[in-house]
Amino acid sequence: MAVLRTPRLIIGLLLVAAGWVALLADAIPAARADDAPFEVRIAIRNHRFEPAIIEVPADRPLKLIVTNEDPTPEEFESIGLKIERIIPGGKTAEFLVKPLRPNRNFKFFGEFHLDTAQGQLVVKGDVATK
Amino acid sequence: MSQIALMVFRETLEVAVVAALLLAATRGIPGRWTWAIVGIVVGIIGASIIAVFAERLADSVAGSGQDVFQAVVLLATVVLVAWTIAWMRTHGRQIAARARDTGRRIAAGTAPRYLMATAIAVCILRDGTELAMFLVGARMASETGATSLLAGFAIGIGGGLAVGALLYRGVMAASLGHVFNAVAALLAFLGAGLAADAIGKLCGAGWLPSGIDPLWDTEEILSQASDLGRFLHTLLGYMSQPSTAQVLTYGATLALVLWLGFRRLPASIASR
Numbered sequence: 001m002a003v004l005r006t007p008r009l010i011i012g013l014l015l016v017a018a019g020w021v022a023l024l025a026d027a028i029p030a031a032r033a034d035d036a037p038f039e040v041r042i043a044i045r046n047h048r049f050e051p052a053i054i055e056v057p058a059d060r061p062l063k064l065i066v067t068n069e070d071p072t073p074e075e076f077e078s079i080g081l082k083i084e085r086i087i088p089g090g091k092t093a094e095f096l097v098k099p100l101r102p103n104r105n106f107k108f109f110g111e112f113h114l115d116t117a118q119g120q121l122v123v124k125g126d127v128a129t130k
Numbered sequence: 131m132s133q134i135a136l137m138v139f140r141e142t143l144e145v146a147v148v149a150a151l152l153l154a155a156t157r158g159i160p161g162r163w164t165w166a167i168v169g170i171v172v173g174i175i176g177a178s179i180i181a182v183f184a185e186r187l188a189d190s191v192a193g194s195g196q197d198v199f200q201a202v203v204l205l206a207t208v209v210l211v212a213w214t215i216a217w218m219r220t221h222g223r224q225i226a227a228r229a230r231d232t233g234r235r236i237a238a239g240t241a242p243r244y245l246m247a248t249a250i251a252v253c254i255l256r257d258g259t260e261l262a263m264f265l266v267g268a269r270m271a272s273e274t275g276a277t278s279l280l281a282g283f284a285i286g287i288g289g290g291l292a293v294g295a296l297l298y299r300g301v302m303a304a305s306l307g308h309v310f311n312a313v314a315a316l317l318a319f320l321g322a323g324l325a326a327d328a329i330g331k332l333c334g335a336g337w338l339p340s341g342i343d344p345l346w347d348t349e350e351i352l353s354q355a356s357d358l359g360r361f362l363h364t365l366l367g368y369m370s371q372p373s374t375a376q377v378l379t380y381g382a383t384l385a386l387v388l389w390l391g392f393r394r395l396p397a398s399i400a401s402r
Contacts, residue, residue: 012385016378016381016382019374019378020375020378022341022374071270071271072266072267072268072270072271073263073264073266073267074267075260075263075264079349079354079355079369079370079371080344080347080349080370080371081334082330082331082333082334082340082343082373083334084196084197084200084331084334085196085197086196086260086263088263089267089270095334096336098336098340098343104347105349106371107349107353107355109355111137111260111264112137112263112264112267113133114355115133
């Protein structure tokens, strides 16, 4: 068994390495998209997002500028966008989001006020004109 | 008040699940309860200190300070969990064999109690910072009085601890004599979920490529933000919109920790 184990471990590691190489290869075309990011401004007011539903172009990098206008801190979180950050009262946070594929919705929410702080990023179907 | 209780419960739950499983995994190690408490106290103190400096932490590292901090803490937890499992796999039998004699059990090794305590402290550091920020906010919003804040806090903590205790009891009872196998498997899934979380944060901060993202989308079927989704995320690492990088990390960590927990030992160690 011990003889079999080492090769199996090596094959496993190689598979993981191959996966990461594939990821890096995928990242290069993304880096080539040199358009200026599409800016999205979101305000948090009375524990609500304004605007709460935002249409954004597909295949373009985004820059989310989230301003917490409340005096209390809020945690801005989106599972799909892999964002989770506490924004203290009166502060602004910026998030760079890589180009998203069309026809998708990404929910975001304020973890500290889940009953009111709910929003959605709607990625439009048509490819953005460059 | 109910909102405060719910928030405190959510943040406590993750710590409670990690602590319950680690305490079950380190059964037989003398002094594990004492060290668990040490871990809890250190974690609470640390989280309070970080909460005070949270603003500055967020401003450093070009605004992604929190992401990096969270990722480092998550990865540290994974390493500690994996290390505990690896240690218990090699030494667990010796500990069990000397179960009646505390002195000889101490001689067999006490390393896991420090690993377990550190893992608990680190978990509290992460969730406690969030909780502290939330509570400061709730106190600032003057609609919440000190009494209802305290009541909500107590209910939330109590609920989290109750779930942890149930999980601990359940794991210990259900797996009769094979506690370690059941716990090691659960911890492998939990660790894989934490590692995938950490990679997600590093991808989100732009430090790592994420590959196809999301690889699948089950947010509409079972939202990761729902209560069930959160629980499954904590316990098994359920992800509703994972990227390729997260799925790869999940698989690799799961395989590694399962191997650490179930690997065949050389006869010399197993029989010693």
